[in-house]
Amino acid sequence: MLQLEQIYKVFYEGTPDEKIALNQLYLHMKPGDFVTVIGSNGAGKSTLMNIISGNIFPDYGTVNINGTNMTAMSEHKRARKIGRVFQNPLAGTAPTMTIEENLALAYNRTKPRTLQFGVTKKRRDFFREQLEILHLGLENRLQAKVGLLSGGERQALSLLMATFTKPDILLLDEHTAALDPARADLITKLTKEIVEKFQLTTLMVTHNMQQALDLGNRLIMMDKGQIIFQANETEKPNLTVEKLLAEFQRIRGEALLSDRSLLA
Amino acid sequence: MNVAESRCSHSPLTIGPQEEIYMFTALFGSVEVGVIYAIMALGVYLSFRILDFPDLTVDGSFVTGGATAAVLIISGVNPFLATIAALAAGFLAGCVTGILHTKGKINPLLSGILMMIALYSINLRIMDKPNVPLLSEETVITKIASWWQGIGFDSMMQSLFTSIGLGDYIPSTWGIFIVMFIIAFAIKKMVDLFLKTEIGLSLRAVGDNDGMVRSFSANTDWLKVLGLGISNALVAFSGALVAQYNGFSDVGMGIGMIIIGLASVIIGEAVIGNATIVRATLAVLVGAILYRLIVTLALRADFLETGDMKLITAVIVIFALVVPKLIDKQKAGARKKKRAAQLDSAKLNGGDQVAAARTDL
Numbered sequence: 001m002l003q004l005e006q007i008y009k010v011f012y013e014g015t016p017d018e019k020i021a022l023n024q025l026y027l028h029m030k031p032g033d034f035v036t037v038i039g040s041n042g043a044g045k046s047t048l049m050n051i052i053s054g055n056i057f058p059d060y061g062t063v064n065i066n067g068t069n070m071t072a073m074s075e076h077k078r079a080r081k082i083g084r085v086f087q088n089p090l091a092g093t094a095p096t097m098t099i100e101e102n103l104a105l106a107y108n109r110t111k112p113r114t115l116q117f118g119v120t121k122k123r124r125d126f127f128r129e130q131l132e133i134l135h136l137g138l139e140n141r142l143q144a145k146v147g148l149l150s151g152g153e154r155q156a157l158s159l160l161m162a163t164f165t166k167p168d169i170l171l172l173d174e175h176t177a178a179l180d181p182a183r184a185d186l187i188t189k190l191t192k193e194i195v196e197k198f199q200l201t202t203l204m205v206t207h208n209m210q211q212a213l214d215l216g217n218r219l220i221m222m223d224k225g226q227i228i229f230q231a232n233e234t235e236k237p238n239l240t241v242e243k244l245l246a247e248f249q250r251i252r253g254e255a256l257l258s259d260r261s262l263l264a
Numbered sequence: 265m266n267v268a269e270s271r272c273s274h275s276p277l278t279i280g281p282q283e284e285i286y287m288f289t290a291l292f293g294s295v296e297v298g299v300i301y302a303i304m305a306l307g308v309y310l311s312f313r314i315l316d317f318p319d320l321t322v323d324g325s326f327v328t329g330g331a332t333a334a335v336l337i338i339s340g341v342n343p344f345l346a347t348i349a350a351l352a353a354g355f356l357a358g359c360v361t362g363i364l365h366t367k368g369k370i371n372p373l374l375s376g377i378l379m380m381i382a383l384y385s386i387n388l389r390i391m392d393k394p395n396v397p398l399l400s401e402e403t404v405i406t407k408i409a410s411w412w413q414g415i416g417f418d419s420m421m422q423s424l425f426t427s428i429g430l431g432d433y434i435p436s437t438w439g440i441f442i443v444m445f446i447i448a449f450a451i452k453k454m455v456d457l458f459l460k461t462e463i464g465l466s467l468r469a470v471g472d473n474d475g476m477v478r479s480f481s482a483n484t485d486w487l488k489v490l491g492l493g494i495s496n497a498l499v500a501f502s503g504a505l506v507a508q509y510n511g512f513s514d515v516g517m518g519i520g521m522i523i524i525g526l527a528s529v530i531i532g533e534a535v536i537g538n539a540t541i542v543r544a545t546l547a548v549l550v551g552a553i554l555y556r557l558i559v560t561l562a563l564r565a566d567f568l569e570t571g572d573m574k575l576i577t578a579v580i581v582i583f584a585l586v587v588p589k590l591i592d593k594q595k596a597g598a599r600k601k602k603r604a605a606q607l608d609s610a611k612l613n614g615g616d617q618v619a620a621a622r623t624d625l
């Protein structure tokens with residue numbers, strides 16, 4: 001489903017600030033894989049997501065999605081195959097537009113946009129049905145402006161918008177990090193439900209090790225632009241936070257400093 | 265200067281009821297002009313508010329519209345076709361600005377300014393001279409006027425108002441106003457509908473959150489080019505109508521147009537609001553008319569001259585931008601004072617110690 005081959009990306013090359021964000025990284029994902037990604041701050045996790053989505057391009061290496069080489073394909077073209085939720089709850093929705101208009105916008109991810117109306121009666125029914133998955137009552141507020149929703153509601157809507165058109169790959173970059181614990185738990189639960197419901201191939205970055213262990217069938221740990229540890233389907237269920245920390249210590253000879261509180 | 269004023273035969277020097285009648289005619293004229301400029305303001309609304317792109321191309325594309333229509337009309341093209349051609353020319357101009365910004369990676373303001381300057385020369389080339397008179401030509405305006413005469417609406421209104429003793433207070437013809445109003449309203453309606461289509465929704469989202477639109481597979485570069493194209497098409501269309509209304513196209517007629525458009529948008533929003541698209545576009549129409557009325561009334565002050573119009577416009581926009589902020593600040597200040605007073609009195613009642621300490625200060 002997704003193959004990353006020898007991805008190399010350097011920022012500010014040739015200057016004192018030179019930073020190798022990804023150093024010959026390989027990652028293969030099978031259809032239905034749900035890979036959680038952990039790693040220290042600046043390990044290159046977001047860069048990895050951006051390279052898959054086409055937001056930035058690798059200096060070397062190839063990105064294959066569903067058998068097509070997409071290394072040089074522009075972000076918006078690739079987006080036909082990719083759903084994304086960002087860390088910032090404000091980033092995934094258009095605030096001055098209504099809930100149904102936002103969903104209409106997301107509905108068109110897989111098809112060309114035309115001069116048909118974005119919200120029709122039929123689509124509105126479909127949107128309502130989809131919103132019910134969230135259990136937030138948003139299905140009764142189709143005409144509310146998204147800017148009026150709380151951060152948690154907006155992130156839940158973003159998650160739905162990224163997934164209800166069943167992308168080949170779902171990219172989640174710390175999508176619960178900006179929320180308070182209760183909201184973060186809600187979004188985590190929804191993520192699990194939605195990924196299972198739509199059978200999505202998912203790559204999820206998280207700063208929360210427990211979340212990385214609870215969700216998904218595989219886990220990777222990144223550091224300094226490389227994957228330094230992986231757990232496959234059979235290994236992952238036996239992992240604990242302590243084992244992960246010990247693993248990092250063993251490989252790097254130093255304690256893991258993640259983006260935020262590790263054991264949250 | 266324009267048809268409305270030249271239609272009025274009353275001398276401004278006469279006093280009493282004559283003066284009043286002159287005033288009514290002038291105000292009606294400004295509403296009439298306001299409706300034509302409203303089409304330009306809708307264009308500015310699209311770039312400024314929908315795309316969040318402060319597009320200064322407008323000053324140039326307005327003239328491009330007037331110039332294209334004038335030159336085509338003089339060379340014998342049907343004035344309606346000439347006006348449509350003006351619309352197309354404006355669309356192209358807007359697209360070029362969009363391409364400068366998206367493909368050339370030039371900042372929005374600079375892209376617009378560059379295009380505005382380039383258009384100045386292009387407009388001169390189109391017209392071949394700084395001013396093209398249209399007074400002896402068949403234009404959209406004269407065609408509407410003569411068609412309207414045939415309907416007999418004016419004489420009906422005239423006898424109606426004369427019978428109630430107000431015959432002198434109504435304009436001699438309603439044709440231009442009504443037809444222009446219908447055109448402006450139809451364009452407003454089309455903009456409303458367009459912004460609800462799949463393409464229209466993605467256009468709105470570009471101004472709102474363009475990273476998000478890209479993540480939903482919309483080509484934001486193309487959308488910006490399209491949006492600026494449509495915006496400037498409306499501006500040029502308005503320019504073509506204004507040139508025909510005034511009876512000439514002039515290379516300088518676009519100066520400050522962007523600010524007039526902005527003034528219309530801001531005044532309209534202040535009066536009508538912008539909670540929904542339908543409302544916001546209505547606000548632009550109303551704002552454009554109010555703007556003309558304000559300017560007409562302001563120019564009646566003895567110490568102001570026609571040349572001060574741009575200054576008045578700038579002052580209106582500055583007021584509209586600054587006053588709401590001042591009012592908010594004032595309100596916040598008043599709230600603070602009130603709370604401080606409440607807390608002070610609570611302190612005084614609450615404990616002698618605090619009160620004593622205060623007297624020490």
Ligand SMILES: Nc1ncnc2c1ncn2[C@@H]1O[C@H](COP(=O)(O)OP(=O)(O)O)[C@@H](O)[C@H]1O
Pocket residue numbers: 011012019020021039040041042043044045046047048259
């Ligand atoms: N757009 C960019 N420009 C310059 N440097 C960047 C950019 N994006 C990321 N980096 C650098 O690349 C490294 C990896 O960043 P990132 O992928 O955001 O890490 P993570 O998400 O794992 O915390 C960091 O050192 C960061 O400063």
Ligand SMILES: [Mg+2]
Pocket residue numbers: 045046047
């Ligand atoms: Mg990151």
